């Protein structure tokens with residue numbers, strides 16, 4: 001009797017296991033594109049940002065995001081050997097210890113061979129002394145970057161200007177809401193989106209420096225002197241062609257407060273989603289969502305995901321949430 005019960009229990013467990021594994025495998029197979037998110041060290045709260053990035057990218061329904069975690073600062077980096085070639089796109093939420101030479105080379109080979117890269121916010125603080133990385137990201141900041149790393153890039157009088165005057169690379173003023181202005185509107189990432197939109201409170205990087213070669217400046221924001229800015233239209237979204245590879249760089253999305261308001265901004269979310277698809281495939285098939293912000297009003301996704309189909313009631317609820325937020329500031 002006891003034996004029979006044990007046997008029945010074992011069979012039941014096996015059946016459940018098989019069912020679980022089958023469902024799991026089928027789900028993974030149904031997702032067409034694989035994304036690798038590199039994190040594990042950062043001068044920001046990467047523990048906070050990386051699950052949010054995963055949520056945002058997977059909310060497109062197009063990607064499965066795997067996390068490639070480096071050892072902690074000062075750890076044995078020789079164990080960090082992710083297989084970039086298995087992925088359509090590599091998302092960088094990392095600044096920290098030097099990667100092993102073999103990993104560096106594998107990363108460059110991956111991008112030159114046609115791989116996609118997304119550079120997110122402080123990832124452009126990384127590796128100031130790795131020239132190929134600076135070429136790949138276009139512009140970077142901090143890490144004692146100077147004129148030796150390349151020019152400043154601004155938008156002046158309707159065109160991209162490279163300013164070679166000496167000075168440090170990388171700064172930002174006080175966090176604030178600011179308007180993002182698209183400078184190329186027929187790129188797959190920006191096509192169909194409102195050309196100006198209000199971004200939620202964020203750091204606005206200024207005076208980034210880098211080679212800025214093969215760069216398409218998709219969007220800028222006015223860095224106002226009143227908030228400690230540069231008095232220039234600063235790059236916030238841009239792409240770099242590196243070998244056969246495509247790099248999408250967003251300087252937006254500072255992760256400080258939990259939840260980080262800049263990462264709740266629909267403008268940040270949607271440009272990141274579209275930039276990731278473009279980096280992975282060279283095209284963008286995602287529709288323009290109804291909640292994309294315009295120039296006058298910030299729009300948020302509190303949980304970083306697109307809401308269910310809208311009803312008039314939900315619209316009212318969103319208005320309320322937005323009012324509450326304004327009152328808090």
Ligand SMILES: [Zn+2]
Pocket residue numbers: 044121122203254255
């Ligand atoms: Zn930041």
